[in-house]
Amino acid sequence: MQKVLFISHDANRAGSQLLLLQLLGLLKNKGVSTHLLLCEGGELVREFERVASVTLLKPVPKPSVGQRIIRVLPIKTRGFNWENRDLHRVKAELLAQDLGLVFVNSVANAEFYHKQLGYLHHLPVVLFAHELQMSVATYSQPESLKFLLAKCRHLIAVSRAVADFYVNEYRYPVEQVSTFTLINTDEIQQRIASVDSKLLQQQLELPADALVIGGCGNAEWRKGNDIFNLIAREVIERLPYLPVYFVWVGAGDSQPFFELIKFDVERFGLTDRIRLIPPTPQALAIMTRFDVFLLSSREDPYPLVVMEAALLQKPIVCFDQAGGAPELVEADAGEVVKYLDVHAAAAAVISLILDGELRMKKGKKAREKVLERHDTALSVQKLMAVMKNAMQENLLSEKPELNVTNPTA
Helix, strand or coil: CCEEEEEECCCCCCHHHHHHHHHHHHHHHCCCCEEEEECCCCCCHHHHHHHCEEEECCCCCCCCHHHHHHCCCCCCCCCCCCCHHHHHHHHHHHHCCCEEEEEEECHHHHHHHHHHCHHHCCCCEEEEECCCHHHHHHHCCHHHHHHHHHHEEEEEECCHHHHHHHHHHHCCCHHHEEECCCCCHHHHHHHHHCCCHHHHHHHHCCCCCCEEEEEECCCCHHHCHHHHHHHHHHHHHHCCCCCEEEEEECCCCCCCCHHHHHHHHHHHCCCCCEEEECCCCCHHHHHCCCCEEECCCCCECCCHHHHHHHHCCCCEEEECCCECHHHHHCCCCEEEECCCCHHHHHHHHHHHHHCHHHHHHHHHHHHHHHHHHCCHHHHHHHHHHHHHHHHHHHHHHCCCCCCCCCCCC
């Protein structure tokens, strides 16, 4: 099997990148040869380099303050600013690899694939789609996405919601779609087992009897941090006699949306009860302190943090029509409420806070469902089969036609 080129838009500590990191590690253990192209850097670069050879594009200058403010809103991004000099180096590095397949991790890479990797367009392509309508509009260009989908031999969707989106909106052939999410459950459970709960309690500075409702993810409009805070205010106001705290992991002052979130929390007078923690590699450890996981996203295809929360036996509250999480949660692993219904979400959180037995029952079920539906070994096996088939189909399609006028030619 030839080397597989993986493409990631950056190496930031976010869902699709963390899933890719896990995937590359699992493939390395299976002896699959991989190379990673990072269109931008990030804090995960060194971790990626431990599991794959890496080509990193020259860093792009950071956006101005004005551009950062604009990016708070869900608008279409402008094209990337790549330097020709660096593209020559990247081309040389990639052509030096024995590549047999291009694996595009996220539609955020569609424009780079379309406009900058023409010398690899003859190779078969597999797309790992993590995005739904809003993310597609924000992180990709229509022309480039259509080009990528036309080239794509197989599309892997992280949830049924995502699969349906590409089949219905882009008429992508349903027979070329697989639906599964790769998660290294063994590794996550080992990390969970190593958490020092006493040290964590000291770091968070929460009362020992605190009831903690948590959220996790980079602060942005799509993640619904503002909705999270509205739910928090209602729950806290309705339960003034209980030590209820809301903790969001992934909201730091380096993010444009942070100031808007902080503004509301301060006006609510809840800076002590709504805690905002910057992005950290200790996110999973902090989540062990949660009693309930609240997914306040307006749109989230099937976030890794939901599966991590489930493995931690935390019941999950989420919105319908907001992505793939309801497919896991259903009625027995938490509660799915009407889209952006703050009152219904608050009521669901309160019912879980007040009923410890129900909380434990639904949390236990959440863990069972992840282990049952997301078997790591089976997922890796499926993925390797998809990649192998795409390569074989490409070889068959490239067989030369018989020259009937001169059979011995």
